[in-house]
Amino acid sequence: MIIIPRDxxxxxxxRPLYFxxxxxxxxxxxxxxxxxxxxxxxxxxxxxTYDLENAFKSPSIxxxxxxxxxGRDMLNRVILGSRYSLVIALSVVFLSLAIGIIVGLxxxxxxxxxxxxxxxxxxxxxxxxxxxxxxALAAVLGRGIITTIVALAVTWWPWYxxxxxxxxxxxxxxxxxxxxxxxxxxxWAIMARYIVPNSLTPVVTQAMLDIGSAILEAxxxxxxxxxxxxxxxxxxxxxxxxxxxxxxxxxxxxxxxIALLLTxxxxxxxxxAIKEYMNPRLRNVTxxxx
Amino acid sequence: MPISTGYIIKRIxxxxxxxxxxxxxAFIITRVIPARPELLWVGPxxxxxxxxxxxxxxxxDKPIYIQLYYYLKDFFSGxxxxxxRTRQPVLIDILTYLPATIELAITAFLLAxxxxxxxxxxxxxxxxxxxDRVISVISVIVASTPVFWLGLMLQLIFSIWFxxxxxxxxxxxxxxxxxxxxxxxxxxxxxxxxxxxxxxLINIIKHMILPVAVLMMYPLGLTIRTTRSLAIESLQEIxxxxxxxxxxxxxxxxxxxxxxxxxxxxxxxLGLSFGYTITGALMVELVFVYPGIGYYIGMxxxxxDYPAILGGIVFVAMIYSLTNLVVDIIHAWIDPRVKF
Numbered sequence: 001m002i003i004i005p006r007d008x009x010x011x012x013x014x015r016p017l018y019f020x021x022x023x024x025x026x027x028x029x030x031x032x033x034x035x036x037x038x039x040x041x042x043x044x045x046x047x048x049t050y051d052l053e054n055a056f057k058s059p060s061i062x063x064x065x066x067x068x069x070x071g072r073d074m075l076n077r078v079i080l081g082s083r084y085s086l087v088i089a090l091s092v093v094f095l096s097l098a099i100g101i102i103v104g105l106x107x108x109x110x111x112x113x114x115x116x117x118x119x120x121x122x123x124x125x126x127x128x129x130x131x132x133x134x135x136a137l138a139a140v141l142g143r144g145i146i147t148t149i150v151a152l153a154v155t156w157w158p159w160y161x162x163x164x165x166x167x168x169x170x171x172x173x174x175x176x177x178x179x180x181x182x183x184x185x186x187x188w189a190i191m192a193r194y195i196v197p198n199s200l201t202p203v204v205t206q207a208m209l210d211i212g213s214a215i216l217e218a219x220x221x222x223x224x225x226x227x228x229x230x231x232x233x234x235x236x237x238x239x240x241x242x243x244x245x246x247x248x249x250x251x252x253x254x255x256x257x258i259a260l261l262l263t264x265x266x267x268x269x270x271x272x273a274i275k276e277y278m279n280p281r282l283r284n285v286t287x288x289x290x
Numbered sequence: 291m292p293i294s295t296g297y298i299i300k301r302i303x304x305x306x307x308x309x310x311x312x313x314x315x316a317f318i319i320t321r322v323i324p325a326r327p328e329l330l331w332v333g334p335x336x337x338x339x340x341x342x343x344x345x346x347x348x349x350x351d352k353p354i355y356i357q358l359y360y361y362l363k364d365f366f367s368g369x370x371x372x373x374x375r376t377r378q379p380v381l382i383d384i385l386t387y388l389p390a391t392i393e394l395a396i397t398a399f400l401l402a403x404x405x406x407x408x409x410x411x412x413x414x415x416x417x418x419x420x421x422d423r424v425i426s427v428i429s430v431i432v433a434s435t436p437v438f439w440l441g442l443m444l445q446l447i448f449s450i451w452f453x454x455x456x457x458x459x460x461x462x463x464x465x466x467x468x469x470x471x472x473x474x475x476x477x478x479x480x481x482x483x484x485x486x487x488x489x490x491l492i493n494i495i496k497h498m499i500l501p502v503a504v505l506m507m508y509p510l511g512l513t514i515r516t517t518r519s520l521a522i523e524s525l526q527e528i529x530x531x532x533x534x535x536x537x538x539x540x541x542x543x544x545x546x547x548x549x550x551x552x553x554x555x556x557x558x559x560l561g562l563s564f565g566y567t568i569t570g571a572l573m574v575e576l577v578f579v580y581p582g583i584g585y586y587i588g589m590x591x592x593x594x595d596y597p598a599i600l601g602g603i604v605f606v607a608m609i610y611s612l613t614n615l616v617v618d619i620i621h622a623w624i625d626p627r628v629k630f
Contacts, residue, residue, distance in 0.1 A: 017427065124311030128603075129565030129610045135572075136319050136603045139591055140330070216436055220573065223438045224591050239439050243577075246442055247450045257439035264434040272430070 011277050018276075021269025028263045032086030035079050045076035047231025056249045066251035068241060074252060077233035078259050084145070084234040085263065089214035091149045096157035097207045103157065104164025104203070109172065109195055119165060125158040131217050138226040148227045152217055156210075160203050167199040174198075205274060212267025219260055235260045298619065305615050310362075312607045317361050320600050321348070330596040333374035365604075371597030375590060380601035384583060389476035390460060391571055391582030397498060398505035398567065403560060405506075406513025407552070411544065413514065414521035425514060433511025437570045441504045441577035448500060456497050458579035465493040501578045505570055509563045516559045517552050524551045554625030561617025568606055 012019045036042070043049045047070075054071035057063050065074035103122065107115040125133065138151035171177065172195070180190045219236030221227030228234040230241075235256040242252025321327045328344040329336075336344070345351060349360045364370070370380040413425040449457030456462065460478055461471065471490040474481050482491035524530065525548060533543050574580070576588035583602060590598035 017423070120311075123308070124315055127308045127312050127611055128315070128607045129568045131569040132565075132572075132603050132606060133315065133319075135569075135587075135591065136316070136600060137323075139594070139596070139599050140319055140324055212434065216434075219436060220438065220569070223436075223573065224576075224588065226591055236436075236438075239436070239442065243442060246446050250443075250446050253439065253442050257436060257443065260436050260439065261431075261434060264436070265430060268430055268434050 008277055012273060015273065018269055018273035021266045021273060024262055024266025025270050028082060028266060029086065031079060032082040035083040039076050039079060041073045041076045044072040045080040045233060047072060047077070047233060056245070058249070059251050065255040066249065068238075068252050069245060069249070074238075074255055077238060078235070078256050081233040081235045081238060081256060082259065082263075084228060084232060085215045085218065085260070088145065088149055088152075088218045088228075088234075089211050092152040092156060092214045092218065093207050093211055095149065095153040097160055097203065099153070099157035100160025100162075101164050101200070101203060103161040104166075105168055105191070105196065105199070107161070108165040108168030108199075109191055118161070122158040122161045122165075125155060126162065128155065131155075131220060134217065134221060135224060135226060138221050143226060143229040145228055145232070148218055148221055151221070151226075152214065156214070159210075160207065163206055164199060164203045167202050168195060171195055171199050205278065208274065209267075209271035212264045212271065215260070215267070216264050297622075301615050301618065305611055308611045309608055312604060312611070313362060313365060314358070316600055316604045316607075317358055320596070321350075321357060321361065322354070331371065334594070370601040373590065373595050373598040373601075375593050375595045375598060380597050383586060383598065384602060384605050386476065387581060387583045387586045389582075390478070390580060391575065391584055393477050393479060394498065394501055394505060394575070394580065394582060395564075395567055395571060398502045399509055399560065399564075401502065402506040402509035402513055403556070406510050407517050407549075407556065410514045410517025410552075410556075411521055411549070413518045414525060415544070417522055417525075422518075426518070429511045429514035429518070431511075432507040433515070435507055437504050437507065438573040438577055440507065441500070441574050444500050444504060445577065455500055457500070458497075460497050460580060461490065461494050462497075465490060497580075501574050501580050504574050504577075505567060508566050508570060509560055512559055512563045513556055516556050520552045520555055521548055524548050554621055557624065558617065558621045561614060561621070564613050564617070565610055568610060 051071035057067040059066040107118040133155040134151045141147040222236030223240045238256035332344045413422040416422045445457045448455040469490045478494045572584035575584035587602035
């Protein structure tokens with residue numbers, strides 16, 4: 001899938017903060033992938049049963065993260081929650097990346113009236129503050145994993161479309177594209193062989209940087225009650241479940257929130273690392289005013 | 291003068307087009323995507339007659355472009371529907387709730403801006419040292435924090451455990467009654483100042499501390515990061531080195547030369563973060579039961595009050611476009627390098 005250049009790893013290990021971010025992301029991805037197989041109480045995690053005798057137990061050896069209003073073990077629920085955050089965030093980013101790349105490519109390379117119309121539509125979406133349009137759409141579509149993904153992706157692609165459009169436009173008149181035209185390659189061949197490969201880097205990098213935000217926005221939708229429905233232990237939902245018991249059983253909201261915070265910090269740190277790695281101007285600051 | 295009247299007129303025309311775009315998308319979401327839009331309009335306990343009436347009112351029996359025409363017409367004549375929850379016209383509701391949010395957002399923004407620039411500069415002049423590392427870590431953490439969770443936790447610590455700050459509302463009812471505080475403009479700080487009501491003012495500020503603290507996190511992180519990286523760049527410039535060689539005091543170099551290069555881009559970045567702050571306000575106000583426009587939309591979401599949800603969201607999107615315009619103009623005014 002993604003090939004990590006070896007000197008990027010070296011770059012990371014030399015910077016403890018970025019390395020921490022990398023480790024957090026790695027742990028999150030691994031736990032999210034194998035979550036169903038490492039649960040000690042799967043029925044608690046999936047929320048299929050309840051045990052009122054054990055409700056609102058504070059954190060202890062038996063229940064490290066305590067139990068919720070229905071006596072379910074919070075540690076198990078938080079672990080399984082990572083999987084939903086991972087799946088939703090990746091789907092949102094990949095889906096909007098795909099739409100954004102196609103729209104930006106068509107608008108940038110083919111241009112003309114179609115290009116203008118596409119970019120105007122993109123601008124219409126960008127006129128909304130982030131998340132707000134997704135909230136409206138999710139409210140109309142109803143709760144669900146798929147609708148959450150759709151609501152977020154529909155409002156997310158315009159950022160990639162714009163970035164792709166700008167990149168394609170700057171490459172379109174590059175000497176090697178001109179040369180390809182001169183030797184008589186068709187428009188499609190030029191697009192497939194030169195334009196696409198050379199314009200993907202910025203937009204794909206940006207998408208990688210955005211995974212943390214996607215996790216946060218999905219959790220926000222769930223917190224507002226328009227995202228993932230119960231009993232799915234998505235982190236935003238778990239926090240909102242604990243909301244009404246906050247004075248009585250703070251741990252219901254505390255631990256999913258810490259998991260969410262750490263994950264987003266991890267992705268943001270890794271994002272900063274990628275940005276710094278790819279921008280030599282930031283990398284080689286030697287001396288600042290003494 | 292870098293800004294011309296022509297530029298501002300052009301931007302205002304563009305603003306109008308943007309608002310039109312916002313409305314068209316809202317129209318698609320409310321009237322085209324749902325299978326039966328009239329059901330969203332009248333609420334869950336409507337009679338068949340009411341539903342029929344709503345179908346007529348929304349012109350759902352007409353072709354789609356006629357529907358769009360009536361939608362825009364209703365919008366510009368202020369007919370935004372009636373909220374099921376408050377039984378009030380949505381536009382009137384929004385205007386009642388708006389001042390609380392403006393008060394909150396402006397306070398959070400100003401604090402984030404001032405604190406962020408100071409911390410960013412401190413980090414930059416201590417580049418690579420412990421202070422810089424600590425400030426950088428803080429800036430990443432505050433920008434990554436889920437606002438709704440942080441709100442809950444601060445509420446837990448300061449109003450449930452230690453009971454030092456109120457956990458909700460804009461003023462305590464008993465304080466309002468005892469001091470005879472009356473909302474006039476609905477900007478409570480302003481109202482308390484007009485009435486020279488100091489104890490009410492203190493109570494209002496106490497109520498603002500936690501929501502403002504949560505709301506300023508994202509812009510604070512962004513301001514620190516932007517200021518830091520710009521200041522680092524600017525400190526490396528040759529002219530800064532020259533100034534040092536000439537023996538100008540450090541403080542003077544910082545204030546007069548470095549800060550000037552930093553402020554304009556920071557304002558531009560803050561303008562961008564305004565969108566996040568608005569959606570943040572939605573959750574912060576909901577958690578702190580702070581009756582602003584975010585609380586209004588949040589409650590509407592929890593009760594599936596569609597006219598209120600969509601009216602609120604369209605309104606916020608318009609404010610957002612307007613803010614972008616103002617930020618661009620301020621940016622052009624401060625930074626002579628920006629030309630339009």
